[in-house]
Amino acid sequence: MAVYLARRLAFAVVTILAASVVSFLLVHASGGSPGAITAGAGATPAQVAAENHRLGWDQPLVTQYLTWLGHAASGNLGVSLIDGHNIWSDLTARLPVTASIALFATLLSGIFGVLIGVAAAVRGGLADRTVTVGSGVALSLPQFWIGILLVYLIAIKAHLLPATGYVAFSASPSQYLQSLALPVITLAITGTAIIARTTRTGMVSALRQEHIRTLQALGTPPWRIRYVHALRFAAAPVVSVLGIQFIALFGGSVVIEQLFALPGLGQAAQNAIGNNDFPAVQGVVVIATVVVVITNLVLDLALGALDPRVRTA
Amino acid sequence: MRAPRALRTAGGALSAAWLVFLLLASVTASWWLPYQADAQDPAHALAGPSASHWLGTDDLGRDVLSRIAAGSWISVGPALLAVIVAFGAGIPLALLAAEHGRWVERGSSRFAELLLALPSIVILLAFVGAVGVHPWAIMTVLGVLLSAPVYRIFLGQAQSLRTRLYVDAARVNGVSSLRVNLRHVLPAMATTIAVQAAQLFAISVLIEAGLAFMGFGPSLPSPSWGGLIAAASQHVYDDPWLMVPTGAVLALTVIAANGLADAVAGGGREAEPAVRRTRGRAAVPAAPAAGGPIDGMLLDVRDLTVAVADGPALVTGVSFALPPGTVLGLVGESGCGKTMTARALPGLLPEGVEVTGGSVWFAGRDLAGLPDKDLRAVRGREIAVISQEPMVALDPMFSVGYQLTQPIRRFRGVGRAEARRIAEQLLREVGITGARRMLRSYPHQLSGGMAQRVCIALALTGSPKLLIADEPTTALDVTVQAEILSLLRALVRTTGLSVIIVSHDPGVVADLCDEVAVMYAGQVVESGTVAEVLGSPSHPYTAALLAANPHVAEGLPVPERLASIPGTVPAPPDWPTGCRFASRCSLATAECAAPVPVTPAHAGGPVVAGPVVAGPVVGGTVVGGTVRCVHPLSSPAPLPVPHHAEPGVSS
Numbered sequence: 001m002a003v004y005l006a007r008r009l010a011f012a013v014v015t016i017l018a019a020s021v022v023s024f025l026l027v028h029a030s031g032g033s034p035g036a037i038t039a040g041a042g043a044t045p046a047q048v049a050a051e052n053h054r055l056g057w058d059q060p061l062v063t064q065y066l067t068w069l070g071h072a073a074s075g076n077l078g079v080s081l082i083d084g085h086n087i088w089s090d091l092t093a094r095l096p097v098t099a100s101i102a103l104f105a106t107l108l109s110g111i112f113g114v115l116i117g118v119a120a121a122v123r124g125g126l127a128d129r130t131v132t133v134g135s136g137v138a139l140s141l142p143q144f145w146i147g148i149l150l151v152y153l154i155a156i157k158a159h160l161l162p163a164t165g166y167v168a169f170s171a172s173p174s175q176y177l178q179s180l181a182l183p184v185i186t187l188a189i190t191g192t193a194i195i196a197r198t199t200r201t202g203m204v205s206a207l208r209q210e211h212i213r214t215l216q217a218l219g220t221p222p223w224r225i226r227y228v229h230a231l232r233f234a235a236a237p238v239v240s241v242l243g244i245q246f247i248a249l250f251g252g253s254v255v256i257e258q259l260f261a262l263p264g265l266g267q268a269a270q271n272a273i274g275n276n277d278f279p280a281v282q283g284v285v286v287i288a289t290v291v292v293v294i295t296n297l298v299l300d301l302a303l304g305a306l307d308p309r310v311r312t313a
Numbered sequence: 314m315r316a317p318r319a320l321r322t323a324g325g326a327l328s329a330a331w332l333v334f335l336l337l338a339s340v341t342a343s344w345w346l347p348y349q350a351d352a353q354d355p356a357h358a359l360a361g362p363s364a365s366h367w368l369g370t371d372d373l374g375r376d377v378l379s380r381i382a383a384g385s386w387i388s389v390g391p392a393l394l395a396v397i398v399a400f401g402a403g404i405p406l407a408l409l410a411a412e413h414g415r416w417v418e419r420g421s422s423r424f425a426e427l428l429l430a431l432p433s434i435v436i437l438l439a440f441v442g443a444v445g446v447h448p449w450a451i452m453t454v455l456g457v458l459l460s461a462p463v464y465r466i467f468l469g470q471a472q473s474l475r476t477r478l479y480v481d482a483a484r485v486n487g488v489s490s491l492r493v494n495l496r497h498v499l500p501a502m503a504t505t506i507a508v509q510a511a512q513l514f515a516i517s518v519l520i521e522a523g524l525a526f527m528g529f530g531p532s533l534p535s536p537s538w539g540g541l542i543a544a545a546s547q548h549v550y551d552d553p554w555l556m557v558p559t560g561a562v563l564a565l566t567v568i569a570a571n572g573l574a575d576a577v578a579g580g581g582r583e584a585e586p587a588v589r590r591t592r593g594r595a596a597v598p599a600a601p602a603a604g605g606p607i608d609g610m611l612l613d614v615r616d617l618t619v620a621v622a623d624g625p626a627l628v629t630g631v632s633f634a635l636p637p638g639t640v641l642g643l644v645g646e647s648g649c650g651k652t653m654t655a656r657a658l659p660g661l662l663p664e665g666v667e668v669t670g671g672s673v674w675f676a677g678r679d680l681a682g683l684p685d686k687d688l689r690a691v692r693g694r695e696i697a698v699i700s701q702e703p704m705v706a707l708d709p710m711f712s713v714g715y716q717l718t719q720p721i722r723r724f725r726g727v728g729r730a731e732a733r734r735i736a737e738q739l740l741r742e743v744g745i746t747g748a749r750r751m752l753r754s755y756p757h758q759l760s761g762g763m764a765q766r767v768c769i770a771l772a773l774t775g776s777p778k779l780l781i782a783d784e785p786t787t788a789l790d791v792t793v794q795a796e797i798l799s800l801l802r803a804l805v806r807t808t809g810l811s812v813i814i815v816s817h818d819p820g821v822v823a824d825l826c827d828e829v830a831v832m833y834a835g836q837v838v839e840s841g842t843v844a845e846v847l848g849s850p851s852h853p854y855t856a857a858l859l860a861a862n863p864h865v866a867e868g869l870p871v872p873e874r875l876a877s878i879p880g881t882v883p884a885p886p887d888w889p890t891g892c893r894f895a896s897r898c899s900l901a902t903a904e905c906a907a908p909v910p911v912t913p914a915h916a917g918g919p920v921v922a923g924p925v926v927a928g929p930v931v932g933g934t935v936v937g938g939t940v941r942c943v944h945p946l947s948s949p950a951p952l953p954v955p956h957h958a959e960p961g962v963s964s
Contacts, residue, residue: 015430022431023439030443140567142519142539144526145560148546152553210705217661217700218720218771219692232710251434255523259546269435270527273442281442288432296430308755309709 008300012293019289020072020282024065027278033057034278037081072286078279087283090268095287097166097264100180101256102249105187110242112188113195117238120196121203122226131200135193143252147186147259154182164261183260187252191245198241202234209233236307243299247292325576328569335566339385348376350383350536359552368558372548377541377558384536388525389566391452392517396510398456403463404506408494410464411471421464428461434520441529448531452521459513470505474498504577511574515567522563538563611637611676611778611811612658618670619653619662625885627653627666630940631837633830637778640805640812642822642843644858645832648882651815652701654832655781657681658813659696660688676778694724697772699782703764703789707756713767714752717774724775739770744800762793769800780804783815798825819862823847831855834882834893836940851945854878854894892942904943 035051036043043051052058056067071078077087120131138146155163161182167175206212207230215225254266265284272280304310320326347365354374361369368377406425410418433455440454475481475498483493499506524530525539538559545555607613612635619628628650635641643651657668660680673680680691692698700706708716717736721727727735733752740748743766756764765785772780782801786794802825804810816822822829823843830840831854839852850856857878880897889895895905 011426011430015427018427019431019436022436026439026443030445136568136571137564140515140564140571141560142522142526142542142563144523144546145542145556145563148542148549148556149560152549152556156550156553210700210702211708213661214698214700214706214768214771215708217659217692217698218775219689219694220720220723221689229708229710233708247432251432252523254434254438255527258527269438273438274528276442281439285432285435285439288435289430292430292432307710308712309757 008297012297015293016286016289020069020286021065023282023285024061024068027281028061030276030278032276032278034081037276037278068282077283077286080280081277082275082280087280090280091265091283091287094263094265094268096169097262098250098253098257098266100169100176101183101187101253101262101264102246104180104184105191105249106242106246108184108188109191109195109245110238112192114199114238116192116196117199118203118226118231120200121207128200131196135196138189138193141190143186143190144255144259146189147183147256150182150186151259164259166260166262166264179262183256183262186259187249187256191249194241194245195238199234199238202237203230206230206233232306236303239302239306240299243295243302247295250288250291320576322576324572328572328576331565331569332573335385335389335569338382339389342379342382342385346376346379346382348379350380351375352379359548359555361552361554369554371541371544371555372552377555380536380541381538381559381562384538384541385562387448387531387535388521388538388563389518391448392514392521394449395452395456395459395517395521396514398453399459399463399513400506400510401460402457403460404467404499404502406460407464407467407471408498410468411475411498412490412494418468422468425461425464428458429465431458433458437520437524438529441524446529446532448521448525448537451524451529452517455517455520459517463509463513466505466509467502470502471498474501507577508574511570511577515570515574518563518567518570607634607674609636610634610674612813613674614654614658614671615674616671617654617657617668617673617681619650619657619666620669621885622665622667626669626835627885628657628835630671631830631832631835632671633828633837633840635779635811635813635828637811638805638809639827640801640814640825642826642829643813643815643832644817644819644822644829646817646858646878646882648834648884649832650835651817651832652783655783655813655815656698658779658781659692659698660685661692661698693720693772693775693777695775695777696779696781697775697777699765699768699772699780699785701784701787703768704756704759704761706768707759707764707771709756711755712752713754713756713759717752717767717771720771720774735774736770739773740767742773742804743767743770744796745770760793761789762796765789765793765797766800769797769804773804778811780810780812781815782812784817785814786821787817794821801825819847819859831858834888835885836893838894838940838942849946852894852942853898853900853946856946857898892940902943907943 033048033052034055034057035048035053038055039047039051049058056064059067068078075088077091079086080090116131116135120128151163154160161178163182165179167179169176203226207226209230212225212230215229220229250265253262253264254269256262257264257266258270265287268280269284269288271277272284320329352375354370356374357366357370358372358374359370360366360374363369366376366378368381370376371380406421410421436458437451437455441451444450483497488496521530522537522539522542525537526543528540528543530537530540541559542556542563545552545559548555614634615632617628617631618626620626631650631654633641643654645651653662653666656662658673658675658680660668660683662668668681671681675691676695680688683691707713714733714736717739718729718732721732721735721739722729725732725735736752737748740751745751745763745766751763751767756767759767785801786797789797798821801812801814805812812825814822814825826843828841829843829846830837831846831850831852832838833854839846839850839855846855847859850859861877878897883889883893883896889906890908891906892898892901895901898905
């Protein structure tokens with residue numbers, strides 16, 4: 001177990017380093033330079049060169065990368081070229097917004113997806129077909145389209161929830177929840193569809209396992225066969241997909257945060273890219289990768305706890 | 314070929330039709346479009362659908378239909394490119410890794426793992442930030458990121474394909490590896506490639522639309538669908554309709570791609586159906602046999618018929634009886650209905666197969682007519698079953714201890730600690746030393762023999778009167794087989810349990826059983842004590858089965874007639890009305906085509922009348938039993954009987 005954990009941790013570090021190299025190279029391959037941005041439009045080439053020199057852009061790539069890495073390791077991701085804000089504190093301030101959306105959406109997807117998927121697998125027939133078709137349609141609609149539809153129906157027509165904006169939990173817990181409701185529901189619709197499908201497939205195949213026949217041969221009550229044994233057997237893929245969902249939601253939040261005007265990581269990414277804010281781009285990539293890597297680690301541990309074949313292998 | 318078959322389903326055909334239509338429409342758009350995509354008409358801005366503008370107009374009075382059609386290629390084409398790149402990189406890499414073994418495989422798999430662990434959307438955005446908005450370049454990068462999952466899927470496939478015999482044979486014959494891949498490996502993966510390509514295409518279309526929605530799509534005047542939706546979202550307050558046409562076209566395209574994937578994956582069949590809800594048995598079991606059970610028998614199966622619902626019968630008119638404390642062997646080749654017969658007794662038939670006639674008298678009750686709820690009370694408590702495959706018969710998610718104590722508590726109404734004590738006791742009874750440690754073990758940690766011992770202990774938790782063992786040793790090593798058989802023998806001796814053993818091996822039956830029923834093509838062709846039946850078989854099938862069996866007891870010469878039986882057991886729909894063995898029988902004559910008479914299975918049973926016909930027996934006049942051969946082996950060659958079988962042990 002310790003060896004396994006050490007290997008996973010090493011791989012996590014390699015992944016984060018790889019992401020930082022990729023983003024570093026992308027920034028440098030762009031052909032632009034940070035000096036051109038900080039010096040502003042209309043600056044002379046000499047002024048741009050001076051700015052680049054001040055920012056260290058004229059040093060060898062390896063030196064620049066190692067300098068950046070040294071700073072990043074101590075939590076310093078540099079300052080924004082646009083407004084001079086500290087990137088680390090900006091991104092960590094935004095993290096709760098995106099994390100809230102992703103967590104709540106994953107939670108809702110998990111609860112409803114498992115309920116719906118189990119119902120489809122156990123009831124079969126019309127219920128099963130409805131779930132299959134319904135989830136197929138939900139998965140075919142772009143999330144931003146579903147989001148706009150919800151804004152139209154719930155915010156504009158019914159005035160039930162605010163259409164856009166974000167209120168911090170510390171400011172007002174109830175308004176915090178209201179401001180998150182629409183984006184979370186939007187993301188959870190797709191998530192529920194995916195989890196329902198995974199659960200349904202898992203349950204159907206679990207109920208056909210030989211060990212289920214052993215349980216039937218012992219006269220085990222059907223509820224115990226379904227909800228203790230089959231559900232447990234189907235749980236591992238569902239948990240895996242939930243983890244992948246959480247990661248996808250972090251990435252997908254870029255679109256949703258724009259749609260609902262939420263000050264999260266996705267918005268930061270969009271701003272950084274739109275403004276050619278090089279250090280901010282690097283910072284966003286690294287933070288996003290850290291989130292993915294941590295999620296994968298937690299997922300590995302969860303699967304180990306769930307499946308004795310993994311745990312005791 | 315798969316593709317045309319996939320198109321025969323409604324979903325597949327519609328999906329393909331939509332995609333083809335979309336492709337044609339996008340290519341030919343400039344010829345038929347009623348308006349230029351950017352022709353403005355401010356007087357008719359934000360108008361709903363009308364005769365002149367079928368899908369309405371946008372905020373500058375531009376025709377929505379024309380804009381969707383003009384934007385279809387830039388919305389779909391780059392997604393197509395991403396799929397091509399993903400497969401172009403992922404599949405060759407998978408083939409290489411599968412071919413060149415560990416080190417190449419390790420390197421490329423680590424790389425794929427790394428790609429998978431990167432946040433792809435954010436990387437994609439960083440790329441946009443670096444090189445600017447170039448849809449084709451962006452989707453190429455997406456293709457590279459997607460090549461990791463493609464590689465993952467096809468590495469597994471390619472590895473298993475390469476171990477297949479025909480691929481091996483081609484390689485041994487000196488066919489170059491490129492040709493092996495092109496001729497044998499790739500075609501075998503074609504279906505998976507088609508399915509995955511369609512699904513990845515759907516994902517790519519959605520991702521591209523998302524990027525365009527954020528403003529990272531094609532620059533403004535050329536309308537991509539994501540961009541059109543973004544523009545429409547600005548007018549969700551004053552013209553919500555504008556959202557609908559583009560959203561619908563986008564959704565239809567994704568649905569069509571997924572629909573095509575489903576159709577190809579199903580090969581034209583429907584997706585795996587969910588488990589049907591267990592309804593009770595058919596209220597009226599067909600043709601109940603006349604009379605009650607024979608006295609003194611624990612089990613009396615009378616004229617049992619098992620059939621696929623709305624399909625052919627799998628077992629017809631099978632009868633046998635079992636006194637308490639005896640061991641009965643059901644013997645015959647695979648496909649003779651032995652397992653179906655055995656599983657029918659406690660009502661454990663697979664989905665879609667049911668008892669359509671006859672009775673199963675057990676301890677004074679006819680189980681054949683009982684609803685599932687009542688049968689559940691019989692299972693485990695009165696009749697227990699041991700599986701053919703011990704390695705998969707235990708739930709891999711739960712410890713042996715949990716799986717044993719659970720039924721013990723239910724059957725015996727004891728507490729947790731007491732159940733654990735009983736479980737240890739049972740494990741010791743089935744010959745497991747270190748019972749306490751075994752309780753903490755998980756099924757994947759057990760060997761086949763150990764797993765089968767645990768399964769036997771599990772079957773004993775309800776102290777059943779009858780144990781059904783379906784090929785209990787087939788999946789085990791030869792040495793372990795003997796141990797399990799002697800364990801079963803010991804259990805019969807010490808507990809007075811009755812056992813039905815299903816086996817294709819007359820040696821096992823001779824070794825263990827008091828009585829035997831030989832089954833062929835869904836019928837019992839001969840039954841009686843082991844000494845009678847195996848010692849002097851009267852049915853040619855029994856003789857042939859014995860002659861083909863190399864398991865001869867020690868000290869006896871291997872019979873000269875050791876030979877395989879020509880041909881195979883006919884499938885249920887092909888059963889003739891006459892003797893079902895005739896086509897493979899060396900003694901068959903013209904008489905054998907006539908319907909075969911039956912005799913009662915056991916002395917004391919009802920007298921036989923009338924012929925047995927294939928399929929469910931109609932009416933109450935026929936009482937099934939043994940389908941006697943019209944010219945039995947009158948003076949059978951003295952075939953060796955293993956010395957374990959002691960004549961006269963049975964009732």
